[in-house]
Amino acid sequence: MRMSTSHCTIIAVIAAFFMMATDQVRAADALPPFKDDLFSTQKVLQTGDGGAFEVIEYDEMRDINGRDQIPEKRTQQKYVSLGVRKSQTDETLSLGGLKLDVTRVGPASAAGFTVIFIHGRNGDRRLGANDYTFGGNFNRLKNLVAGNGGVYYSPSVKSFDSDGVAAIAGLIRYASEQSPGKPVILTCASMGSQICWGISRDPESVKRLKGMVIMSGVADPDFAKSPFYKSKLPLWFAHGSRDPVYAATDQQALFEKLLKANYPTHFTLYQTGNHGTPIRMIDWRRALNWILAS
Numbered sequence: 001m002r003m004s005t006s007h008c009t010i011i012a013v014i015a016a017f018f019m020m021a022t023d024q025v026r027a028a029d030a031l032p033p034f035k036d037d038l039f040s041t042q043k044v045l046q047t048g049d050g051g052a053f054e055v056i057e058y059d060e061m062r063d064i065n066g067r068d069q070i071p072e073k074r075t076q077q078k079y080v081s082l083g084v085r086k087s088q089t090d091e092t093l094s095l096g097g098l099k100l101d102v103t104r105v106g107p108a109s110a111a112g113f114t115v116i117f118i119h120g121r122n123g124d125r126r127l128g129a130n131d132y133t134f135g136g137n138f139n140r141l142k143n144l145v146a147g148n149g150g151v152y153y154s155p156s157v158k159s160f161d162s163d164g165v166a167a168i169a170g171l172i173r174y175a176s177e178q179s180p181g182k183p184v185i186l187t188c189a190s191m192g193s194q195i196c197w198g199i200s201r202d203p204e205s206v207k208r209l210k211g212m213v214i215m216s217g218v219a220d221p222d223f224a225k226s227p228f229y230k231s232k233l234p235l236w237f238a239h240g241s242r243d244p245v246y247a248a249t250d251q252q253a254l255f256e257k258l259l260k261a262n263y264p265t266h267f268t269l270y271q272t273g274n275h276g277t278p279i280r281m282i283d284w285r286r287a288l289n290w291i292l293a294s
Contacts, residue, residue: 030292031144031285038079039140040283045271049259058240058270058277067135079136084143088129095170102171103129105142106151111179113150113210115141115288116171118157120190120216128154134280141284151175160191165198169205176208183210185291189279190245193217200228209233211291215278216243219250224261234264234294238282240273264294 033040046055068075088105103125117128117138131139138154145152155171157164168186175184186209188196196212197220199205206227211234223229237255239248248269255267266287270277 031148031289034144034147034285035079035081035140036285039137040285042281042283052259052265053255053267053269055241055269055271056281058273058281060272063135063281072133074132075134075136080131080139081143082131082139084139084146085131087146088142090125093171093174095167095174098167098170100167100171101125101156103154104151105129105154106146106149108151109178111149111151111175111182113145113183113185113292114153114175114179115145115150115185115187116153116155116168116175117141118155118168118186118188118192118195120192121160123192124156125154134276137280137282137284144285144288151179157192157195160194162198164195165202168195168199169202172199172205172208183292184208185210185212185288187213187215188217189215190217190275197223197226200226203227206231206233211235211294213238213282213287213291214251215282216240216246216275217251218246219254221254223254224257229263232264234266234291236287236290237265237267238270238278238287239268240270240275240277242272243275243277245275266290 043057044054045057047053064071067079084105087107088103090101090103093100093102119127128138129142142152153171153175155168157167172184172186186196186199193214196214196217199209200212200220200223209228212228213236215238235258237251239251241248252267252269255265258265268278268282270281273281
């Protein structure tokens with residue numbers, strides 16, 4: 001049966017709609033599942049603010065003792081996939097006169113996206129590259145990034161002042177130059193959050209960033225004055241409700257202030273969680289996909 005021009009037009013519109021919908025799904029789910037049955041089945045106790053705020057159940061006996069072969073030192077083998085080590089290397093980068101030790105996982109150039117993790121006090125590049133600590137969550141992160149054409153950097157930050165910020169600004173610039181036009185996501189834990197806040201004030205770094213993740217960090221009362229804020233880049237917070245180092249209420253107050261300003265932000269609170277809980281429990285696939293789709 002011959003179809004009229006109007007029929008063809010309707011079909012074309014329908015096809016375009018489904019193609020657009022498929023593209024949107026792919027954009028919102030850029031990283032496919034990886035061990036989701038082990039890492040993404042967390043119990044949600046409470047949600048609010050249209051899903052931007054959530055409280056996740058945390059149980060130390062289950063999430064540490066029941067997950068680790070040696071509690072806090074070595075997770076069970078099923079939580080890790082070590083094939084990603086084939087693309088892992090330690091190197092020292094020269095960044096505008098600065099030397100920076102990093103662990104890189106994934107291609108040195110032409111990566112589809114970049115993720116950088118900044119450790120806290122007394123840490124170094126080994127923390128963000130350790131496959132077996134924090135319940136294998138860094139191993140999952142490495143597989144999600146390098147396994148999907150991205151590159152992951154875990155640098156050693158020598159100080160959390162302007163020198164440390166300058167070093168990471170150099171790494172962001174380097175990663176962007178190695179993979180032009182591709183997203184760069186900065187993630188910071190604990191005292192390392194001071195690096196994230198410092199980078200948020202650097203216009204050149206902000207131009208290269210896609211978003212940030214702050215875990216168990218300090219709050220920045222002047223964040224609203226930063227180029228990062230003015231660019232409305234997505235910001236994901238993760239904190240333990242019983243954090244004895246940096247109070248969750250400080251970060252939550254900043255989150256609520258941002259939410260009122262219609263800023264793209266998300267807050268995950270781990271009920272009864274302590275300072276290290278977000279590093280162990282954050283659902284990296286969900287957080288990264290949210291930022292990549294924003």
